[in-house]
Structures are given as C-alpha cells and as structure tokens.
Amino acid sequence: MGGTPLRTTALGGTGMEITRVGVGAWAIGGGGWDWGWGGQDDDDSIAAIHRALDLGVNWIDTAAQYGFGHSEEVVGRAIAGRPDRPWVFTKCGQPEGPGRTTTHSLRRDSIRRELEGSLTRLGVDAIDLYQIHFPIPDEDLEEGWATLAEVRDEGLVRHIGLSNVDVSQIRRAQGIAPVETLQPQYSLIARDVEDGVLPAAAADGIGVIVYSPMGSGMLSGGMTRERIAGLPDDDWRRGDARFREPRLSEHLALVDRLATVAARHDVTPGAVAVAWTLRNPAVDGAITGFRRPAQVDPIVAAAGLDLTDEDLATIAGTR
Template sequence: MQTRRFGRTEMQITPIGLGAWAIGGGNWSSGWGPQDDKASIETIQRALDLGINWIDTAAVYGLGRSERVVGQAIKGRQRPYIFTKCSLVWDEQRNIGNSLKADSIRREVEESLRRLDIDVIDLYQIHWPNPDPDIEEGWSTLAELKKEGKVRHIGVSNFNVEQLRRAEKIAPVETLQPPYSLLNRSIEQEILPYCQQHDIGVIVYSPMASGLLTGRMTPERVAQMPEDDWRKHAEQFQEPRLSRNLQLASLLGEIGKAHQVSAGVVALAWTLHNPAVTAAIAGARQPYQIEELAPALDFSLSESEIRQIEQFIAEHP
C-alpha cells in the first residue's frame, strides 16, 4: 500500500484517510442527519480492511459520539493512526463554544482519550483558531501535552499563515488541516506554499465538497435532506450554484468512467495532485461509500485530465 511522509512527523500515512465527521450524526449544529452506529462501525472496519491507515475525527463531531464510535470500531483491530481535535466545547444544552484555555484543553484531551479508549492520540489538532488572542495559550498547551506523552504529534486546522507563524514561535507546527476542493481553492495562494516551504504536513478536508462531487448528489437528494443536515441550507447546495456544481461532478464522472472509478475518486485525486498536499480526508457513512472511494489510494490524474478540469472551472466560474 502506497504511503506518504506526513510532514515533520515520522508517520507514513495512506493518501486518503477516513473522515468521521458525518458519523457523528445529527442533532447538533453541524450534523449530517440521522446515522446508525452499527453502519458507522462497519464503515470504519471496512476502511481498515481496504488498507486505509488513519482516521480523522474530533470531539465536537456528534458532541462526543464520533469519538466513541471510532473507539468501538478499532477495538481488537490492528490500530490505525487516530487524529482528533480540541477547542470546540459544548454545554448541557448542546450549545457549542470555542476555548483555547489550558484547563479546557487538558480536560478535552482526557475526555477524548476516554471516549476513544486509547492511551495516546497520534495527532492532536486545534480545531479552529478561536478566540484568536488565545492561540498562544492553546498551542503552548498542546506542546506540553506532547512532552507529557498524552499525544504523539500536534497540528492545527483552519489556521491562516499569520496564525501559523505565531504558533511556530512557540513550537513547530507539524501538520495543518484546511478545507480544499475544486469548489474551495482559497488555500492555494498563500497557505499551501507556506506549508510546503516549512515541511508542514497537509491533510485536506471536504475534498469532495461534502458530497457534491461524489457523482451521487442530485437536486432531489438535496431537497430530501433532513433539517438537521447542515448541507440542506448551505450556499453550495443552493441554486444557482447547485446546478453548476453538479455539472462539474458530471465531468469528473466522465473522466473517472474511462478508468472505472467514481467522480469522488477523481475529486480526491485532483486535491492529491497538488505537491503541497500530503493526503485527503474521505468521509463515509456506509461501507459501500468507502469501497467506492478506495481506488483513490493509488489513482492519479494525467496532466491532460487536469487541464480538462481546469478548463471547465475557467469557463464556469
């Protein structure tokens, strides 16, 4: 199985990892609607069977539910790398807030270890750089947790270059997790070049634009989404963008058809074509979904196919 060196860490990770956001289910502000835990466990175990060697989750996904399910799924299995995140906290009324205070992060890491039922977290990430004035306190705390052996490696998510520089003054930023897809290319100008220059490993999230570029999304499916699926009212899932996005997905499907792979695999391969990207997070809620995406473990696009995609983007801004 092909692996890639993950930035400054000693980890060798597969080009795609399993994203566990959606298996947190619904009933929280960024939920994906109802989800069956049994299906989630089967999906995780199928991903491991296919050779994927890392799982990305977060405490806030399902307000602890995703981490608990991941912990159940890996029990008794050869342990994959486990990546999770801190800084988004919630109260008894399920209201979500931000904290980068040391005492909060120390409480969060203990709760994540308990839910995941593991002794050490392979990569612990600050989920969002909020509140901005507390970045230094939060990052200093992660550096301390690494020294104490609670976590093996530390990284950040959703940071800009200025915030990365601030963190680097305290301790090396080993990894970054930003959003990146054909529908969201904002990191190309500054963030990816900075990461490449400083050997910061990059794992991108939402490479298939939260399902829009999988080839399975339709206007009817969007209309039928439950109210607790955050995508139902997201701008990219509304007209006029929806029709254009589904046109792009159709093109990816045509390119994939020649290789007997899905549009989702092509969308993943497009992000992996960027030399600054180490790997991409592939979200899945059912075993068949990760089976469909598994060819992305060793699939790449030709330069002519990349140009074909870029031409579409240029003609349909």
C-alpha cells in the first residue's frame, strides 16, 4: 500500500488494532429479501473490497442475514488467498424465514447452525468477532449470549459482541460473560446511543464499531430527491422515515452543511459524516459500505480527517 498508513485504534480489550474505518457488507447482500438494497453486481462488490484492502483497511463486517448468506459468500470470495486477509466480523440471530424474510432466534441450536453456515461461506477456521445481531426475542438474550461464550471457548470464534442493545441488555449479558464489543447505529441523524450505550461502553472499556455513520447513504452527498424517488422497489430505504418528509428536507439541509465542511478539507460530505462519528471518544471504528470501487477512496479518507471546532459549528448549523 502506498501513501500514509490508515490510522488504527485498539478495539476495546480484544487485542485487535483496527483501522478507523472498516468495510460494511450489508448492501452487497443484493436484492430480493426484506432488508435488501436492490440488485448488486458481485464483481463490483469484490473489486470494492479489494480496493479497500489495498488502501490498508483491515476489517470487514457482514452478517448471515445480509442476502441470507450471499454477503458472506461474496466476502469469502473477496478474501480468499489474500496475503493481507482482514479480520472478519459477522452476526447471528436472524435466520431466513418464508419468502426470504427475516426471522429471529437466539436459541442455542439455531445460533450453532448459523455459525456453521457462516464459517463455510466465509472460508475461515474461526470468526474474528461474532455478534448477536439484535436481542430478539429479548427473553432469549441470555441463552444466545451463553452460546456465543461457548463457541468462543471452543475456538470457533475469537471474540464476541452485541449489536443494537440497550444498557440493561449489556448488563444482563455481562452477568454471563464479558461483553467485548458493541455495534450500535450512530450518525448525525441517529444519536440516541450518545445518552446511554456509548458512555457505558467507555466506562467499561468495551470496544465500539458503529454502523450506518452516513445514515444508510442519506449523508453521503450523493442522495437527492430524484435518486430517492428512483430507488428500486426492493430497496428497504424507500419506506424509511429518514428518506421521507418531513425529515428529508432537514437531512438534505444537513448534507449541504456537510458539503461546506467537505470543501474545506477537499473530501466528500460522506467522509465528513463518518469522521464526525469517529470524534466520539467511545467509538473505535466506523462501518462504511461500498458498492463499487470508485466509492472507496472518498470514504476511506474519513479515517484521517480531523474536524475543527469551526467545522463542528458549521455541521450543527450554529455558524
């Protein structure tokens, strides 16, 4: 890799030194399922992953749910034979149901079936970080977390974490086995975790990787009313409140402010949005999705972007 090495940071107490941005593989799961992003070319996905690895990105976050195995298969193809194989993080707890819809299970036998499938599709001997995707059903959280601790002790996964949980659920899990990492949604338009989850993670030394730092593309700088209107029918964002009025106008105004900051640093609005999440001292890394190689460099730039007080004021609309 040429140029300046990407900044890294310790992911909690896992011992992994991760780049400040990682590859998010949700969209590369393709279309035709209930949380898809529309059709996706697998060769584009692999080329984008390779470009990120060439730039020094050292981790990929995926899930068995993304295309019900398809994202993991693509990731497995992308990392096969790479001398710089990244750490691979994936998730469990949302197996496929009828009609390619998402169901929920944290039962031991279900998680073990999911894990076996993930290991096969990814082509690895052990998952570097295995996470409960959602704590649903809540009453089975303890069984699910005990299962993750069990498969870690067996060497099938190296580290375990939780995604989309609140502080009380973190505490319940900690009563069984230490929580090594958290993966909450966090962006300029999704800030709920600032009040509880992120402070709890910081206090307990739990590693944090945040997802959707660009608001699922809303803050990328490439989203317009016309593009939103033209999203394919199987893109879940068509029905998301962040992409509809009255919030849409507020979010597009925010993107304009991000563009002002981006121009100061010769970067994209999306890179500014990602860098904003990385300013929080509890956040170790941000998951960034790429669907084509050309999208990679502009977003990876966020790893080295330092926002000034003036930038923050501009983003907040106070200057």
